[in-house]
Amino acid sequence: MGTIAVLSGILYRDNIFSSAVEHIFVGSSSGYFVYIAIKTLADIAFRPIAQDGKLILLVPVLLGVMLYSRYVKRIAWMSRWGTSFLVGVGSGLAIFASIKSQLIAQVNATMVPLKTINNVIMLVAVLSILAYFFFTFKRKGTAFSSLSYAARLMMMLTFGVSFGNVVMGRISLLLGVLQKLLGDWLGII
């Protein structure tokens, strides 16, 4: 019934039923998130501290609580400690992931023998797009300007592929809804 109510809002016009279902969805999702958050805290913090005696876990719990001190102006400075810790850990993980996974491995994968047309196209695309984002000097009248045109073509092709994939994904989602309606509910398929 919820699916049909939401579809009525899309296929006809917004109505009280589609709005009601949207609100119910938001509310139940929020409730589920709260349950998971409390369960996670219980599993990784409260239970180990209370039952297993792992008092060291009080430190990250305290840092997490300190994040909420930003709502009290007098002690808002304390939230910076928790934030700093989060930013530091996040940056450390991101730097490692970026350098190894997204830079070194990808550059390595670009060094391919130019024996197939695919490899040639890939190399031209990578070099031209890198040249396109080179802003240190003016490109007009240099070899970079021709590469820029090629880069724009390559990027447009890439965005077209991404768009096509997104359309495919959205069609798949609608198919899931139709399968539920026609199969599980009406039993037609």
Added chain:
Amino acid sequence: MTWLDKLQNIDSRVIYWAIFITLMIPLIWPMGVPLSITDTTKVVFDLVEKLQPGDVVLMSLDYTPLVAPEVHSSAIALCKHLFGKDVKVIFYSYIEEGTMFGENIISELTGKYGLVYGTDVVNLGFVSGQAAGVRALGDDVLSTKPRDFRGNVTADLPIMQGVKTAKDFDLVLGIGDGLAVLTQQIGAVHGVTVSGSSTAAGVSGMMPYVNSGQVKGLLQGLRGGAEYEKLTDNPGYAIASMDAQSLGHLAIILFIVIGNVAYFMKRKQMTR
């Protein structure tokens, strides 16, 4: 308003209805459009085929109900293949909603494969902290998840014996949009083989990882699930949707062509 203007400003509800009907027809009357298998799907299949009974696989269910119709069929097809080979599967998710899909899969397949929870399969549940949480799980599984989704102590479960870090897994599979994080925080750090399924929208972002060998193979959206169902001879929801998917794409192409033809004809009219 001329007919060209009307073509360029079609009411969106007309398009929605047209897509709706176009997708319904092949679902009710299947056409049997042939389905070819892509190389990336074959690689995933071969990886799972090489596994031996008793091997342990970590499966990350990182998708929400919003995109579940796209990738849940891939998860089911992969699990059927894995359980059919007596491979043990450990589920987790770094997205809150992903944990319930683990329970869905376990309840759906327990009867068919005689699964014993805790011995053949376990759902570790939600791992908080996004990338940091995934990294922590890879470094020390038992400390990161002292209890599973059902409240059992993970160290006491038979399936977790011998599993300390990500290196102890024979294969790591990511389902949904979390495959990139899995690759960066577990694959790159521990050198384990990573594969899985991505939403169609995420395929463009995952292909650099596939081409560089960091991810071995990829099931691409719903089509990937259909191909895997065909390879494993386990027809399901994904294969049944392929006719409708093809027709839906044709309808979208038709609308794009109509819109562009109307645009260029209008432009030509105005320049005269």
